[in-house]
Amino acid sequence: MRAFRFFPGLLLASALLLAPPAARAWSGKHHYTINRAAISAAPQEMASAGWKWFAQPMAFPGIYPDLWKGADPEEGPRHYFEPDRLPRHFDLQTLTRDEAAELKRFRLSAADLGEAPWVIADLADRMTDGMRKGDWLDAARAGATLGHYVGDIHVALHCTKNFNGQETRQHGVHTRIESDMAKAFIRPEDLEPPPAEYLPDVFHATLSWIADSYALVPVWLEADIRATAAAGDRTDTEDYYTELWALLGDSVKDRQAQAIGHLASIWYTAWVDAGRPAIPRRDFDELPTASIFSGVEIPTDGEEAAKQTRKKPRDPSAEKYDLIIRAVIAAIALLVMGQTLVRNIRKGGRRGGGGGNWPRGGGNGGGKRNNGGGGGTPSGNSGNSGNRRRNNHGGNPSAARAAARTARRP
Numbered sequence: 001m002r003a004f005r006f007f008p009g010l011l012l013a014s015a016l017l018l019a020p021p022a023a024r025a026w027s028g029k030h031h032y033t034i035n036r037a038a039i040s041a042a043p044q045e046m047a048s049a050g051w052k053w054f055a056q057p058m059a060f061p062g063i064y065p066d067l068w069k070g071a072d073p074e075e076g077p078r079h080y081f082e083p084d085r086l087p088r089h090f091d092l093q094t095l096t097r098d099e100a101a102e103l104k105r106f107r108l109s110a111a112d113l114g115e116a117p118w119v120i121a122d123l124a125d126r127m128t129d130g131m132r133k134g135d136w137l138d139a140a141r142a143g144a145t146l147g148h149y150v151g152d153i154h155v156a157l158h159c160t161k162n163f164n165g166q167e168t169r170q171h172g173v174h175t176r177i178e179s180d181m182a183k184a185f186i187r188p189e190d191l192e193p194p195p196a197e198y199l200p201d202v203f204h205a206t207l208s209w210i211a212d213s214y215a216l217v218p219v220w221l222e223a224d225i226r227a228t229a230a231a232g233d234r235t236d237t238e239d240y241y242t243e244l245w246a247l248l249g250d251s252v253k254d255r256q257a258q259a260i261g262h263l264a265s266i267w268y269t270a271w272v273d274a275g276r277p278a279i280p281r282r283d284f285d286e287l288p289t290a291s292i293f294s295g296v297e298i299p300t301d302g303e304e305a306a307k308q309t310r311k312k313p314r315d316p317s318a319e320k321y322d323l324i325i326r327a328v329i330a331a332i333a334l335l336v337m338g339q340t341l342v343r344n345i346r347k348g349g350r351r352g353g354g355g356g357n358w359p360r361g362g363g364n365g366g367g368k369r370n371n372g373g374g375g376g377t378p379s380g381n382s383g384n385s386g387n388r389r390r391n392n393h394g395g396n397p398s399a400a401r402a403a404a405r406t407a408r409r410p
C-alpha cells in the first residue's frame with residue numbers, strides 16, 4: 001500500500017503536465033481575437049455611431065460557449081455542421097430556416113448534423129430585436145455568443161463528420177491544426193479580414209461559409225498526412241508543425257480572417273435591420289457568463305480556465321510562466337516519489353532484510369492498487385459534478401446522444 005502512497009500526487013502532476021491545452025477548435029485565445037477584431041472591423045457608419053466603445057465587453061465572452069459544454073449537454077451541436085451527413089452533392093443553399101423540418105427530412109438528429117447555421121441565424125435575429133427594442137445588453141450577449149459559432153464554422157474540421165481524423169487514422173488532427181498550430185504561429189496582426197458588408201440573408205450566407213470550410217477538409221487532412229510523413233511518421237515534433245504550417249498556414253490564417261470579416265458583417269446587418277438605432281452609452285462593463293440558451297453557469301473549473309485565458313491575450317509571456325510552473329510541479333512530484341521510494345525500500349529492508357523485498361512489495365502494491373480503485377474517485381467525482389445536470393436530461397434520447405457526442409468531440 002505504502003508503495004503507492006504517492007499515486008495521487010503523481011496523478012495530479014501527470015495530469016497537469018500531460019493535459020493538452022483546451023482541446024477545442026480555435027483556442028480560447030483565437031475566439032477572443034475573432035470577436036475583438038470584429039469589433040474594430042465595423043463599417044465606418046457603425047463605428048462612428050459609437051459601436052467600438054459599446055462593443056468592448058463582447059470580446060471576451062467569445063470563449064464562453066466552449067465552457068458551457070461542460071454543463072449543458074445540448075451545447076455541443078451548436079458548434080458544428082457536417083455537410084457530409086447529407087446526400088452526396090447536396091446543395092446547402094436549398095436548406096431552410098426550419099431546423100426541425102430539415103432534420104426530419106434527412107432523418108438526422110441535431111447531434112448528428114450540427115446546428116450552427118440555425119443557431120447563428122437565430123442569434124442574429126435576437127441581436128436585431130435587442131437593438132430595435134433598446135435591450136442592448138441582450139443584443140450584446142447574442143452578438144458575442146454568435147461570434148463563437150461563426151469562428152467555429154470557419155474551421156474546416158467543424159464541417160465534416162471526420163472531425164478528428166477518426167475515419168482516416170489521423171486521430172488528434174483537429175487539435176493539431178486548429179489549436180496547437182494556430183496558437184503557435186498565428187499572430188492577430190497578420191490577419192487581414194475582408195471588409196464588413198450588409199448580408200441580405202444571414203442563414204444562407206452562413207451556409208456558404210460552411211461550404212467554403214467543407215471544401216478545405218481534404219486539403220487540411222492531406223497536409224496532416226504529408227507533414228506526418230515529413231517528420232518521420234511523428235506528429236509530436238517541431239518538424240511536423242513546421243511542415244504543417246508551411247502547407248496550411250495561409251489557409252488557416254485566411255479562415256480566421258474571413259471569420260472576423262463575416263462576424264462584423266452579421267453585427268452590421270443586425271444594426272441596419274434594427275433601423276440603425278443610436279448606440280447608447282452602455283451601463284455594463286461585462287456580459288453575464290451564464291449560457292444565453294439554458295442559463296447554466298460555466299462549471300467552476302471552466303471559470304478558472306476562463307480567468308487564465310483572459311490574461312493570455314494581454315500577456316504573450318504567460319505561456320513561459322506556465323512551463324516554469326509545470327516544471328516546478330514535476331520536480332516536486334519527482335522528489336515526493338523519490339522520497340517515498342527510498343522510505344519503502346528502507347522499511348522493506350527493515351522488515352524482510354533482503355534486497356528482494358522491493359519487487360515483492362511492488363507485487364503486493366499491485367494487488368492493492370485494485371482496492372484503490374477508489375484512487376480514481378477524485379476524477380470520478382469531478383465527472384459526476386458535471387453529470388448532475390446531464391442527468392436532468394436523462395429522459396431525452398437526443399440530449400443523451402448530444403452529450404455522448406460532445407464528450408468525444410474536440
Ligand SMILES: [Zn+2]
Nearest residue numbers: 024066079152
Ligand atoms: Zn466551439
